Amino acid sequence: MAGRHSRSLTGSKVRQMHRHANLRPNMDRLWSTLARSAEIGTTARGGLRRLALTAEDGEVRRVFQRWCEEAGCQLTVDGIGNMFAVRPGQEADGKVVLVGSHLDTQIKGGRFDGILGVLAGLEVIRTLNDHGIETRLPVAVVNWTNEEGARFEPPMIGSAIFTGDKSLDFALSRTDKDGITLGAALDAISFRGTGGLRPDQCDSLFELHIEQGPRLDAAKIQLGVVTGAFAVRGFVVEVIGETGHVGPTPMPDRHNALVGAAHVTLAIEEIGWELHPTGGKSTTMRLVAEPNLLGILPDRVEMTCDMRHPDNAVVSQALERFIARLPELEAKSRCKIRLHEGWSYGGMAFDRDRVGLVRGAAEALGYTHMDMLTEAGHDAMHVANHLPTAMIFTPCEGGLSHNELENVTLADIEPGVNVLLQAVLARAA
Numbered sequence: 001m002a003g004r005h006s007r008s009l010t011g012s013k014v015r016q017m018h019r020h021a022n023l024r025p026n027m028d029r030l031w032s033t034l035a036r037s038a039e040i041g042t043t044a045r046g047g048l049r050r051l052a053l054t055a056e057d058g059e060v061r062r063v064f065q066r067w068c069e070e071a072g073c074q075l076t077v078d079g080i081g082n083m084f085a086v087r088p089g090q091e092a093d094g095k096v097v098l099v100g101s102h103l104d105t106q107i108k109g110g111r112f113d114g115i116l117g118v119l120a121g122l123e124v125i126r127t128l129n130d131h132g133i134e135t136r137l138p139v140a141v142v143n144w145t146n147e148e149g150a151r152f153e154p155p156m157i158g159s160a161i162f163t164g165d166k167s168l169d170f171a172l173s174r175t176d177k178d179g180i181t182l183g184a185a186l187d188a189i190s191f192r193g194t195g196g197l198r199p200d201q202c203d204s205l206f207e208l209h210i211e212q213g214p215r216l217d218a219a220k221i222q223l224g225v226v227t228g229a230f231a232v233r234g235f236v237v238e239v240i241g242e243t244g245h246v247g248p249t250p251m252p253d254r255h256n257a258l259v260g261a262a263h264v265t266l267a268i269e270e271i272g273w274e275l276h277p278t279g280g281k282s283t284t285m286r287l288v289a290e291p292n293l294l295g296i297l298p299d300r301v302e303m304t305c306d307m308r309h310p311d312n313a314v315v316s317q318a319l320e321r322f323i324a325r326l327p328e329l330e331a332k333s334r335c336k337i338r339l340h341e342g343w344s345y346g347g348m349a350f351d352r353d354r355v356g357l358v359r360g361a362a363e364a365l366g367y368t369h370m371d372m373l374t375e376a377g378h379d380a381m382h383v384a385n386h387l388p389t390a391m392i393f394t395p396c397e398g399g400l401s402h403n404e405l406e407n408v409t410l411a412d413i414e415p416g417v418n419v420l421l422q423a424v425l426a427r428a429a
Helices: 011-019 027-037 055-070 115-130 157-163 168-172 182-188 215-219 257-278 312-324 326-333 352-365 379-383 410-428
Strands: 074-077 083-087 096-101 139-143 202-210 223-229 231-240 281-290 300-309 336-346 369-374 389-394
Touching: 027 055, 027 115, 027 410, 055 074, 055 083, 055 115, 055 139, 083 096, 083 115, 096 115, 096 410, 115 139, 115 202, 115 410, 157 168, 157 379, 168 182, 202 352, 202 379, 202 410, 215 223, 215 369, 223 352, 223 379, 223 410, 231 257, 231 312, 257 281, 257 300, 257 312, 257 326, 257 336, 300 312, 312 326, 326 336, 336 379, 352 369, 352 389, 352 410, 369 389, 379 389, 389 410
Parallel strands: 096 139, 096 202, 202 389, 223 369
Antiparallel strands: 074 083, 083 139, 223 389, 231 300, 231 336, 281 300
16 A cells, blocks of 8 residues: 655655665564564563663663674764664765664563664664665664663653753653662663764664554554654643541541542543544553552542644643543542643654655555554654654554564564665665
8 A cells, every 4th residue: 555645756866776676684684683682681471671771771782782883883872871873974974864763671561662673773784784885874773762761751761862852960860669860770781971973963863663553464564654643742640638547437528539530530531532533542551549558548649641642732632621620520539639740742744755765665665555653652753853754663463562472573574674774775875
C-alpha cells in the first residue's frame, strides 16, 4: 500500500538510491547482535530487565562501545550519558546524520523495543564499511539515555538534554525509588561524559522502531512511514483525604483518598471513550496510596495520568474538560483534588524531506508501506523540534510491547532495516 501524500525525491536522491539499490545489510549479523544484547539483563520469561544506568545497562553500553570502535567509529559521550558513535564523512566539518534509539528497557521489557533501532544503526555503519562506501556527511549511531523512564522520571530525558528542553542539573538530580540520583548512577557505571554532539552539529535523525501496536502486523504491511506524532498531555493528580480507622469511622465521616482516586480514574476513562472515535485515548497508569496499611483509610493518593490524540487542540480541550470536573469529583469523594507537574510532547509533523527519503526508499525497494503517526513516546519526538527527523516502524507480533513476550522475526524487520540503510545513505551521501 503506497503511502498517501507522496512527495517526489530530488533527482540527485533518486540517482543515489538507484546507485546503491542492491546494497543490503547483513541481517544474520544483525540478528546475532540482537541475540547478544538479549543475554544482558535476561528475565525468566525471555524478556529483558535493563533499567537505565544499572549494572546491566552499563554492561550493554560497554559491549556496544566495543562494537562501534571495532567498526571504526569514534565514541563520544555527553554529560547525561548519551552515546554517539561517529563514522567520519568526507567533509570533516560536515553535519552529522544521526541514526539510533535506546538500549534501556522497562522492568519487564522486550528484546527489541529501542534496541533494534540502535543495533540497526550499527548495522548501517558495518554495511557501509563492508562495501567501502564513503559518505559526504558523517553518520553517527546514537544511544539515548533513559528513554523508558522506568527508573528515572521523566522518560526520554537523554534526548531532552541533547535538545536543551531540560537542563542537565535537573536531569542529574532526578532520583529513583531508592533515592539514588541519576548523576550518581551515571558515575557508578562510568558513563558521565564531557563530549557528545549538539543539535547544531547534526543534520537530521532517523529512528527505526518496532511499531508497539497491531496495525502493521494485522494488515501484513511491511513497514510504517511515520509522518508525525500524537499530542501527549501527562499530569500528576494528588488526592488529599484524612486517615481514620476502617472499622468505627462512619461512612458520612470518611474522606478516603482512594475513593477520590477512583472517581478521578473513572473520569479519565470516560474522557478516553469520548476521544476514541477520533483516535484518542486517556489513561490512569499509576496510583501510590499513603499510608497504604491494613485497617487505615488512606489520606493521600498520587496518580499519574495521560491523554493522547492526533490533534493538539483536541487533547488540550480534553484536559480542560477534566479540570472543569474537579469540583464535582471533590464533592462526590469528600476529598481535595489537585493537579501537579504537567508535561506535554508530540503533536508535531516530522520533516517532509526526511520522511520523503524513507517513503522513497520503501517504494524503490518494492515494500508495502503505510503512513502513520506514532502514538508512543520516542526520543525522535524531542529531537524533531530541533532537527529534521523521520521514523520507520517495523511490525511486531500482535503489536505486543513493553512485555517480556514482545517478538519480531527477521522477515518482520528486514524491510525496515533495508529502508533505514537506503534513507540514511541517501541523506549522508
